[in-house]
Amino acid sequence: xxxxxxxxxxxxxxxxxxxxxxxxxxxxxxxxxxxxxxxxxxxxxxxxxxxxxxxxxxxxxxxxxxxxxxxxxxxxxxxxxxxxxxxxxxxxxxxxxxxxxxxxxxxxxxxxxxxxxxxxxxxxxxxxxxxxxxxxxxxxxxxxxxxxxxxxxxxxxxxxxxxxxxxxxxxxxxxxxxxxxxxxxxxxxxxxxxxxxxxxxxxxxxxxxxxxxxxxxxxxxxxxxxxxxxxxxxxxxxxxxxxxxxxxxxxxxxxxxxxxxxxxxxxxxxxxxxxxxxxxxxxxxxxxxxxxxxxxxx
Amino acid sequence: xxxxxxxxxxxxxxxxxxxxxxxxxxxxxxxxxxxxxxxxxxxxxxxxxxxxxxxxxxxxxxxxxxxxxxxxxxxxxxxxxxxxxxxxxxxxxxxxxxxxxxxxxxxxxxxxxxxxxxxxxxxxxxxxxxxxxxxxxxxxxxxxxxxxxxxxxxxxxxxxxxxxxxxxxxxxxxxxxxxxxxxxxxxxxxxxxxxxxxxxxxxxxxxxxxxxxxxxxxxxxxxxxxxxxxxxxxxxxxxxxxxxxxxxxxxxxxxxxxxxxxxxxxxxxxxxxxxxxxxxxxxxxxxxxxxxxxxxxxxxxxxxxxxxxxxxxxxxxxxxxxxxxxxxxxxxxxxxxxxxxxxxxxxxxxxxxxxxxxxxxxxxxxxxxxxxxxx
Ligand code: SF4
Ligand code: SF4
Numbered sequence: 001x002x003x004x005x006x007x008x009x010x011x012x013x014x015x016x017x018x019x020x021x022x023x024x025x026x027x028x029x030x031x032x033x034x035x036x037x038x039x040x041x042x043x044x045x046x047x048x049x050x051x052x053x054x055x056x057x058x059x060x061x062x063x064x065x066x067x068x069x070x071x072x073x074x075x076x077x078x079x080x081x082x083x084x085x086x087x088x089x090x091x092x093x094x095x096x097x098x099x100x101x102x103x104x105x106x107x108x109x110x111x112x113x114x115x116x117x118x119x120x121x122x123x124x125x126x127x128x129x130x131x132x133x134x135x136x137x138x139x140x141x142x143x144x145x146x147x148x149x150x151x152x153x154x155x156x157x158x159x160x161x162x163x164x165x166x167x168x169x170x171x172x173x174x175x176x177x178x179x180x181x182x183x184x185x186x187x188x189x190x191x192x193x194x195x196x197x198x199x200x201x202x203x204x205x206x207x208x209x210x211x212x213x214x215x216x217x218x219x220x221x222x223x224x225x226x227x228x229x230x231x232x233x234x235x236x237x238x239x240x241x242x243x244x245x246x247x248x249x250x251x252x253x254x255x256x257x258x259x260x261x262x263x264x265x266x267x268x269x270x271x272x273x274x275x276x277x278x279x280x281x282x283x284x285x286x287x288x289x290x291x292x293x294x295x296x297x298x
Numbered sequence: 299x300x301x302x303x304x305x306x307x308x309x310x311x312x313x314x315x316x317x318x319x320x321x322x323x324x325x326x327x328x329x330x331x332x333x334x335x336x337x338x339x340x341x342x343x344x345x346x347x348x349x350x351x352x353x354x355x356x357x358x359x360x361x362x363x364x365x366x367x368x369x370x371x372x373x374x375x376x377x378x379x380x381x382x383x384x385x386x387x388x389x390x391x392x393x394x395x396x397x398x399x400x401x402x403x404x405x406x407x408x409x410x411x412x413x414x415x416x417x418x419x420x421x422x423x424x425x426x427x428x429x430x431x432x433x434x435x436x437x438x439x440x441x442x443x444x445x446x447x448x449x450x451x452x453x454x455x456x457x458x459x460x461x462x463x464x465x466x467x468x469x470x471x472x473x474x475x476x477x478x479x480x481x482x483x484x485x486x487x488x489x490x491x492x493x494x495x496x497x498x499x500x501x502x503x504x505x506x507x508x509x510x511x512x513x514x515x516x517x518x519x520x521x522x523x524x525x526x527x528x529x530x531x532x533x534x535x536x537x538x539x540x541x542x543x544x545x546x547x548x549x550x551x552x553x554x555x556x557x558x559x560x561x562x563x564x565x566x567x568x569x570x571x572x573x574x575x576x577x578x579x580x581x582x583x584x585x586x587x588x589x590x591x592x593x594x595x596x597x598x599x600x601x602x603x604x605x606x607x608x609x610x611x612x613x614x615x616x617x618x619x620x621x622x623x624x625x626x627x628x629x630x631x632x633x634x635x636x637x638x639x640x641x642x643x644x645x646x647x648x649x650x651x652x653x654x655x656x657x658x659x660x661x662x663x664x665x666x667x668x669x670x671x672x673x
Contacts, residue, residue, distance in 0.1 A: 015359040015361060015362035016361060016362040020363060020406065021443070023409070023410075023425075029429060056335075056339060088355060088356055089340070091344060091347065092340035094338050094340050095339065115442060143440045165352075166351075
């Protein structure tokens, strides 16, 4: 983009955090001015629109108006996860966004909020400029809660992370004998509850904070595990590793059940539907007899 | 002939949108009206769809600037309906984290105000120095804003060496920044000229209208939840409740500047007296109960109400934020003042940032709208 870049910030229905980060970008340390970028006060003066927040009923028309007034090339940047997916406010009743449902959006900067460093770097990238990345302040400290990473050796696909997730950012999908744990980090509040709750410490929030994309469907990290087939009816129903993990835990923690181990395994290899079919002893015997020749002798 | 001047809802500099309608005659504000709702997200309803733990993340996103005290107040209130005791170390750690937050919030307020008043050097100095606090928060908690450090039953991260030394170092720097702010507000200070006598909120009105926090203390009333109804470890720490008599914008600024020094004092004391032990207890089951909790946010008293039906999802959560209490005092402060002061008056209550760049002047007689930019 040639000429001066003038950004107008528009906010509706976010927490204000992203707005503060944009203000912080004006501090010389972040070198926003070095890129020839200024923040202006009216949409008429601007050629770039930075949106924060997920847009509610009251903000919708205002957003359209602001977009119309923008000077060419009318670049629109969604700053922060609210502006990408409405994040934690997704199911809020006054919400009508995300913004790209209302006006065209060119770039998405993920984060909650994105660091000023991420915003400035994203702006530079969008402008085709390069920034010096030497200074220590571009680095993230230990313990930073950034983009997720799976340890595919450890993840057993149990979906505990999806259950505790504060922002409905994790989907558990199944297809053709596989289970996918999909973290939509554009929908994530970076609370790290998933990391805290994961029984096998398989999911981690890393120090990576550059999460710029022009296609919001790419803002995710996915892990894949194999599913196990029901020993009776043959449908896929539970991750194979989860069965092993559960049995191992029973063996370690309640060793008095050790003797039942084989029976437990047999029971766990049945899907819910098949288990529910057991309504009386005769049923149970019939089912078990299909599975194990030993039962027949009983 | 009076005309109606609209401020907002969208002002680009910082802030959340809000709309003000001022009735103006000869440049003097006769009356004012406030319209909210541009940031409404249906949070109280959302609270009843998530578990107590998940709601921590939601509570902190009510306001990104005082996000920490929202999680604290929510957690404290939830601790009233859930069977759990907070360890002593966590109580002290909570004070440390919350006072660091007050520092960043108050400094940010000065940043916004100097920006509005075109004190560009002061703006760059304040925001530049404030970065040390932001870096510190990121280093201690893993995020610059929305740090989710409080949890039900304690805090999520401990403070030990070398974090302790880093905090101490930043506090030494911040004392200098606070003194710089005080200098801006002394007799010949550049802020004094622009804020003295502006937007006066008399003592009785402050009380009548239910003002809270620095807005109330700037009108000479000594009221602070940390003192009046001590929570966390505030009852065991020595600090002063800052008040100023004048009730104008300068008084409110002075309260904030002096409070930053008190916050530093609290942080240092809490670090020196940090009890040993655990930083969190695992919460038990929710009981069938209701609870009200409050805490002193940077902008004033924050109130949470939680009704539990014994399940892990609350039945009702109600939040009264300090800005909501203070917003209505604006009408009083704006009345009788000059139009050019409107913006600084609105900002003086720190309404999670006011929104005052764009004006629409409505000529009531001709029924025409004229747009002005307040810079
Ligand atoms: S993305 Fe996060 S920080 Fe930004 S407005 Fe939304 S909740 Fe706030
Ligand atoms: S950090 Fe994990 S648990 Fe938290 S919102 Fe993101 S995906 Fe969900």
